[in-house]
Amino acid sequence: MVGISVDVQLNPGRSSWPELRDMALAAEAAGYGTVWAYDHLAGSSVSGDRMLETFSLLGALAVATTTIGLGTLVVNVNNRTPGLLAVAAASIVAISGRSLHLGLGAGSSPTSRWAGEMRAVGQPIVDSLAGRHGRLAVVLDVLDRVYDPGRPPELATFPLPAPRPVVLVGVHSVALATLAGERADGVNVDWSGRRRDELLAAAVAARGDRPGFLRTAWAFWSPELVDPASAERRAMEERGIDRLVLVVPAGVGPKELRRPVVA
Numbered sequence: 001m002v003g004i005s006v007d008v009q010l011n012p013g014r015s016s017w018p019e020l021r022d023m024a025l026a027a028e029a030a031g032y033g034t035v036w037a038y039d040h041l042a043g044s045s046v047s048g049d050r051m052l053e054t055f056s057l058l059g060a061l062a063v064a065t066t067t068i069g070l071g072t073l074v075v076n077v078n079n080r081t082p083g084l085l086a087v088a089a090a091s092i093v094a095i096s097g098r099s100l101h102l103g104l105g106a107g108s109s110p111t112s113r114w115a116g117e118m119r120a121v122g123q124p125i126v127d128s129l130a131g132r133h134g135r136l137a138v139v140l141d142v143l144d145r146v147y148d149p150g151r152p153p154e155l156a157t158f159p160l161p162a163p164r165p166v167v168l169v170g171v172h173s174v175a176l177a178t179l180a181g182e183r184a185d186g187v188n189v190d191w192s193g194r195r196r197d198e199l200l201a202a203a204v205a206a207r208g209d210r211p212g213f214l215r216t217a218w219a220f221w222s223p224e225l226v227d228p229a230s231a232e233r234r235a236m237e238e239r240g241i242d243r244l245v246l247v248v249p250a251g252v253g254p255k256e257l258r259r260p261v262v263a
Helices: 017-030 054-064 082-096 115-120 129-146 174-183 196-207 231-238
Strands: 005-010 034-037 069-076 100-105 166-170 186-190 214-220 243-247
Touching: 005 017, 005 069, 017 034, 017 054, 034 054, 034 100, 034 243, 054 069, 054 082, 069 082, 069 166, 082 100, 082 129, 100 129, 129 166, 129 174, 166 174, 166 214, 174 186, 174 196, 186 196, 196 214
Parallel strands: 005 034, 005 243, 034 069, 069 100, 100 166, 166 186, 186 214, 214 243
Antiparallel strands: none
16 A cells, blocks of 8 residues: 545634635645545534535635645535535536545434534435435436536536546445445545444445545544554554545644645
8 A cells, every 4th residue: 555645624613714724725735635624504513603615615725725635524415406516516626626525425314413503594304314325326326417528418518527526425334335335436434433344344345346446534633643653544554544534623723734744
């Protein structure tokens, strides 16, 4: 394995736009591979008191930065129509001229800690797990149609992203990991999750012998995880992790992110 690409995920629920911009610029200068953004409606969902819409934030970061990749982790597929999601992601590619890692999630259950933000604005919540997985499958279908260079005439003037976004699915169940392996370009797991290895194995098994599948994991930022010689990083390499997304917690800012990253 060549090495793990180390990325950062910013929290627009706890940081202002100038702070987010400065952290992204620091991450770019330090050699992080991609800057990722949450997709939430309210800051309270991520222990904050504010929020920026994810594609609006990425559009601003696309202009503020020059080389770092951009990503979403994860887009709630119930927050937008599938067509709007496809156009929004393609717009980020057009604005930045860079790759986009489009992380998708099946959305919140009615009893989850994130359901409150949706209820507050009358956003429908799909009750069943199967229904939420079905919605994600529909989004994947629409992305395939809109992003196909051979698409039908009625889609001819929709934005056609080049390069095409790399579609990842954030998973917490074997069923969703299997869907990721069958339909997406990669999978994302919680590195600290107890079912981590099971979910990775399910996604890889569903992928079969088709090449190019990305195994990504998220964890909270720490100096240890930036160090490629650490025990945790070695454990990630043993499991074939390609990308590590480090969630920037409160108290970590541009100064800490300026430490050079070595893959």
